[in-house]
Amino acid sequence: MGRSIIEKIWEAHQVVQEENKPDLLYIDLHYIHEVTSPQAFEGLRHNGRKVRRPDRTFATMDHNVPTYNRYFIQDEIARNQLDALAANCREFGIQLADLNSQDQGIVHVIGPELGLTKPGMTIVCGDSHTSTHGAFGALAFGIGTSEVEHVLATQTLWQTKPKTLKLEVRGSLGEGVTAKDVILYIISKYGVTFGTGHVIEYCGEVISAMSMEERMTVCNMSIEGGARAGLVSPDETTFSYLRGRKCVPAGSEFEAEVRRWQSFASDPDAEYDKKLVIDGSEIPPMVSWGTNPGMSSGVDAKIPVYEETASPEEEKALRGALEYMGLNEGLEIQSIPVQHVFIGSCTNSRLEDLRAAAGWVKGRKVKDGVRALVVPGSQNVKRLAEEEQLHEIFLEAGFEWRDSGCSMCLSMNPDVVPAGEHCASTSNRNFEGRQGTGARTHLVSPVMAAAAAVYGRFVDIRKEEYSRNAEKVSS
Amino acid sequence: MEPITLLTGKAAVLDRANVDTDQIIPKQFLKRIERSGFGQFLFYNWRFDETGREREDFELNRPEYEGASILIAGENFGCGSSREHAPWSLLDYGFKVVIAPSFADIFHQNCLKNGILPITLSHSDIQSLVRQTEIQNQVTVNLPEQTVIGESGRPAAFDIHPYWKEMLINGWDEISITLRYDSEIQAFEEASAI
Numbered sequence: 065m066g067r068s069i070i071e072k073i074w075e076a077h078q079v080v081q082e083e084n085k086p087d088l089l090y091i092d093l094h095y096i097h098e099v100t101s102p103q104a105f106e107g108l109r110h111n112g113r114k115v116r117r118p119d120r121t122f123a124t125m126d127h128n129v130p131t132y133n134r135y136f137i138q139d140e141i142a143r144n145q146l147d148a149l150a151a152n153c154r155e156f157g158i159q160l161a162d163l164n165s166q167d168q169g170i171v172h173v174i175g176p177e178l179g180l181t182k183p184g185m186t187i188v189c190g191d192s193h194t195s196t197h198g199a200f201g202a203l204a205f206g207i208g209t210s211e212v213e214h215v216l217a218t219q220t221l222w223q224t225k226p227k228t229l230k231l232e233v234r235g236s237l238g239e240g241v242t243a244k245d246v247i248l249y250i251i252s253k254y255g256v257t258f259g260t261g262h263v264i265e266y267c268g269e270v271i272s273a274m275s276m277e278e279r280m281t282v283c284n285m286s287i288e289g290g291a292r293a294g295l296v297s298p299d300e301t302t303f304s305y306l307r308g309r310k311c312v313p314a315g316s317e318f319e320a321e322v323r324r325w326q327s328f329a330s331d332p333d334a335e336y337d338k339k340l341v342i343d344g345s346e347i348p349p350m351v352s353w354g355t356n357p358g359m360s361s362g363v364d365a366k367i368p369v370y371e372e373t374a375s376p377e378e379e380k381a382l383r384g385a386l387e388y389m390g391l392n393e394g395l396e397i398q399s400i401p402v403q404h405v406f407i408g409s410c411t412n413s414r415l416e417d418l419r420a421a422a423g424w425v426k427g428r429k430v431k432d433g434v435r436a437l438v439v440p441g442s443q444n445v446k447r448l449a450e451e452e453q454l455h456e457i458f459l460e461a462g463f464e465w466r467d468s469g470c471s472m473c474l475s476m477n478p479d480v481v482p483a484g485e486h487c488a489s490t491s492n493r494n495f496e497g498r499q500g501t502g503a504r505t506h507l508v509s510p511v512m513a514a515a516a517a518v519y520g521r522f523v524d525i526r527k528e529e530y531s532r533n534a535e536k537v538s539s
Numbered sequence: 540m541e542p543i544t545l546l547t548g549k550a551a552v553l554d555r556a557n558v559d560t561d562q563i564i565p566k567q568f569l570k571r572i573e574r575s576g577f578g579q580f581l582f583y584n585w586r587f588d589e590t591g592r593e594r595e596d597f598e599l600n601r602p603e604y605e606g607a608s609i610l611i612a613g614e615n616f617g618c619g620s621s622r623e624h625a626p627w628s629l630l631d632y633g634f635k636v637v638i639a640p641s642f643a644d645i646f647h648q649n650c651l652k653n654g655i656l657p658i659t660l661s662h663s664d665i666q667s668l669v670r671q672t673e674i675q676n677q678v679t680v681n682l683p684e685q686t687v688i689g690e691s692g693r694p695a696a697f698d699i700h701p702y703w704k705e706m707l708i709n710g711w712d713e714i715s716i717t718l719r720y721d722s723e724i725q726a727f728e729e730a731s732a733i
């Protein structure tokens with residue numbers, strides 16, 4: 065019987081396997097950032113322990129860095145956290161992309177961009193969206209601070225073998241439908257817990273046809289479906305993305321690596337604990353209207369009505385969500401007003417995302433009364449976008465163009481949505497208070513967010529008048 | 540970590556599904572670099588109004604729940620981020636046990652690593668436990684026996700991985716255990732030329 069990539073990576077990293085215990089798994093790569101690491105370093109110091117493999121640890125500052133006037137951090141506690149990270153990295157000999165580094169950015173954007181993330185690896189980070197790196201055929205998952213400390217000290221983790229879930233997206237996507245819509249659709253269809261206890265392997269024609277950046281968007285939100293990790297078997301798209309990146313070997317060494325990476329891809333006869341199949345053509349551009357990512361619908365739909373909910377619990381959840389969102393049951397999604405637009409986050413802040421949004425925005429104006437922000441995922445993305453003059457398109461249209469960071473994805477920095485106002489956001493979580501106390505988040509793709517900025521509400525970008533214009537400006 | 544064996548205490552009921560980590564501890568409180576003192580921020584936006592006064596309509600603010608050490612929660616408790624500030628705030632507030640029909644994976648793991656016992660019980664076991672707490676709010680959790688029981692009624696059994704059971708009963712620190720495997724880790728690194 066063949067093996068899936070999940071089993072192959074697992075087996076290749078087992079250090080200890082004993083009865084009645086989780087397996088001790090070797091961790092190839094450990095990313096850290098300022099929010100979930102200080103207490104871990106404190107623990108090391110307290111016990112007189114060292115970092116076992118500083119060479120397999122990479123740090124960046126992202127969660128609470130300002131995206132405007134970035135060296136001027138007013139929030140003293142945030143500054144302490146950044147200073148603590150810098151001091152810890154110095155003390156323990158860990159490489160850090162700080163605010164002065166041209167490589168600085170959101171941890172899940174820069175790891176792939178620098179070529180640190182590679183197929184077949186086990187990767188962890190004290191951040192639940194570590195699943196993003198699964199796009200490369202790596203087993204990548206988020207951990208808590210105790211585990212961060214454990215990995216720093218031992219380069220391993222005790223883990224119970226997850227179940228496997230094969231999720232196949234067949235056929236092709238319609239016009240105007242993006243990777244973000246694919247993953248929002250999956251979560252709205254199967255719910256926010258369908259992946260609990262599983263690692264998802266995404267496959268099928270739609271996934272194969274995706275670029276690496278699109279695959280990252282899909283894998284990124286695996287956690288919103290309850291799965292700690294989601295991945296895609298490595299293929300030519302993966303290898304050509306990696307070729308020539310800063311931390312990837314060149315020449316014959318690269319070819320040898322590719323052969324090794326290929327060996328991790330799932331065997332055609334691999335078995336899985338669970339399988340799901342969807343057809344790409346059934347996926348519309350999506351908009352979330354509630355307070356978890358599963359509460360999403362196609363842009364042409366209406367918000368559900370209480371009467372049609374499947375259970376009293378569901379009705380209660382729907383009522384709670386709509387009350388928080390200030391929306392009525394049965395409302396047309398396209399009539400939801402939007403006062404803020406955020407294009408950014410580790411889900412959708414890469415060059416292709418900015419190109420897609422800029423392509424649509426070109427020659428148009430942000431509607432009066434709408435505040436729109438573009439926050440590139442890394443300083444490298446920012447530079448490349450500027451080389452293509454994308455920033456000029458955004459600025460011309462009335463968007464703000466910022467430095468990289470997590471920004472309004474979780475609003476730990478000064479980028480906050482005021483209470484009661486609606487934000488079309490390309491991030492991954494629409495939980496209560498995520499973008500600010502009382503803020504109302506709607507998750508969408510970059511091009512849907514761009515359109516919302518121009519119209520001050522959600523529009524169906526598949527509609528001819530919109531897409532025809534979009535083609536005109538991008539050609 | 541403090542060992543957990545037998546615990547009798549008051550239970551507080553928070554009957555909401557999909558309580559996410561942003562609700563357990565809102566992000567504005569993640570900036571501290573210590574592990575302690577997070578209890579005051581637990582469920583902050585639900586517990587307090589804009590002026591910082593306790594909200595009367597929030598479950599945990601009920602006087603009868605004061606001093607509760609067991610939290611009975613809803614489906615998919617702890618979904619969302621990996622922030623360990625969530626279990627830290629629960630622990631610091633006084634909760635040592637969380638009982639729910641299901642948990643989000645990372646949160647579940649984070650509880651175990653911080654000496655909080657997460658117990659998964661069926662909906663019906665939880666309902667009967669909640670009914671019992673309404674009469675007399677005393678719940679006993681017996682980790683060696685793997686049971687939960689109210690003042691009256693039958694004990695409900697729960698599952699826990701033997702590894703975690705041993706860790707929690709002894710209050711062990713996982714890192715010191717792993718460091719005993721140092722030669723295995725080293726051998727692995729050498730064999731895979733890492």
Ligand code: SF4
Nearest residue numbers: 193409410470473474
């Ligand atoms: S962009 Fe958002 S989801 Fe991604 S790492 Fe930053 S805070 Fe987390």
